[in-house]
Amino acid sequence: MPYHQEPSLFGIKHSNRNFASKENWGKNQFNSSFPASLAAFLEHQGLENVYLKLNKSLQIYHSSISTAELYGANPISEDIFYSFESPYVPFQQLVIGNFPRVDLVTLSRNNRLCLKGIEIKLTALPDNSTCDLAEDKFGCELVIRPDTIVYLACSIAIHFRDNLSDLIALIGEGFEAIEDWQEGIHIRSSVFKMREAIDRIILSILDKQEPLVMQPIWKTEGKSPKLSENCLDVFVWSNLAFTQLFLDVARRELIALRTITRQVRTAVWLFKMLYDFSLNGQIDHRRVIDELSYDTKNDKAFAVSGKVTYPYMRSEILTKPRITKQQIKEIILGGGQNLLSPERRFDAIIFNSPEIFEPI
Incomplete structure (x- = not known):
């Protein structure tokens, strides 16, 4: 009798998702489970992920990181458990209320330890802002949800859990004079000081930076729906490199626009969470995000185009x-591909139906 393999993803042997079931192949699930498997496959191929880190000049540079180090365990071993959309328990004590769920939490089946928490952003290459450029100028849009900023804040705050006075000293003085954190007019003049404080905090823990966001890329031939021959890889942002990404954008926007954009607001969110932690030893993340909206919806923290991420x-x-x-x-x-449920978008169907426009 021939061997029949159930639908599955490479390397993911133990997980809170049953890949034999169609309901675990929906878009939201696939966008985190496929990247987790892709990174495991890279390890199996003897390849490492591109690791974006921050140096002492606050410049982002490329290093590499194995998936075993990224996951805290051999990604294809019997020991690792892939827990998708789960809370990263080690950070629970740092927040008031429930800690937001993280895209992927790895666990050890042998000792029941929580190993790593990773946010996953599967991104298309190129995006709309770079698809008409030369191939070596293609870039990816990156859209970040507010929960990622909470996870980022905790990944920094945990290093000061037993030394709040050190964090207070790094933050500096003057922020107690802010009369109303909810009013943009009271905040704009302090954003540069907030950025400088965040930079000081970052530099103090530079040797402790760790992976925060896994950004797998899938490449197409320009803006067509056809995959390139070489089409998949994985980039990983450290928590400190990721911070510098939106701080760089926030600084430029504050100078040019003199208003609180999403990137500027994200910098304020991060600072306020760390500021509150320095005073109280915990972060009330829901209150920060809900109250400091500055007339902008908080459905996402920020988005940056491929032209921004490319450098x-x-x-x-x-x-x-x-x-x-x-x-x-x-x-x-x-046969897992047969369980996928891609979105039916009218513009995509029109684009892929050129016969409609052929002369009769």
């Missing part, structure tokens, strides 16, 4: 990802 991600790997489209069948196993 940070620019590399041979961005131009020519290392995993080919033929290798996808080694990642999606057992």
Whole structure:
């Protein structure tokens, strides 16, 4: 009798998702489970993820990180458990209320330890802002949710849990004079000081930076729906490099626009969470996000286009990802592709139906 393999993803043997079930192949699930498997596949191929880190000059540079280090365990071992959309328990004590769920939490099955928490952002290459540029100028849009900023704040705050006085000293004085944190007019003049304080905090824990956001890329031929031959790879942002990404944008926007954009607001959110932590030893993240909206919806923290991310991600790997489209069948196993439920978008259907416009 021939062997029948159930739908599955490479390397993910133990998980809170049953990949034999169609309901676990929806868009929201696939956008985190496939990247987790892709990173495991990279490790299996003897490759490391591109790791964006921060140096002492507050510049982002490229290093590399194995998936085993990223996950805290061998990604294809029997010991690792992939827990998707789960709370990262070690940070629970740092917040008031429940800690937001993280895209992927890895656990050890042997000792029941919580290993790593990773936010996952699967991104298309190129995006709309770079699709008409030369191939070596393609970039990815990055959209970040507010919960990621909570996770970022906790990843920094935990290093000061037993030394709040050190954090207070790094933050500096003058912020107690802010009369109303909810009014943009009271905040704009202090944002530069907030950014300087965040920079001081970052530099003090530079040697403790750790992975925060996994950004897998999937590359198409321009803006067509056709995958490039070399189409998949993984970039990873450290918590401190990721912070510098939106601080850089916030600084430029504050100078040019003199208003509180999403990026500027994100910088304020991060600072306020760390400021509150220095005073109280906990972060009331829901209150910060809900009250400090500055007339902008808080459905997302911020978004940056491919033109913004490109200078940070620019590399041979961005131009020519290392995993080919033929290798996808080694990642999606057992006919799992047949359980996918892609969105039915009218514009996509029109674009892929050129015969409609052919002369009769």
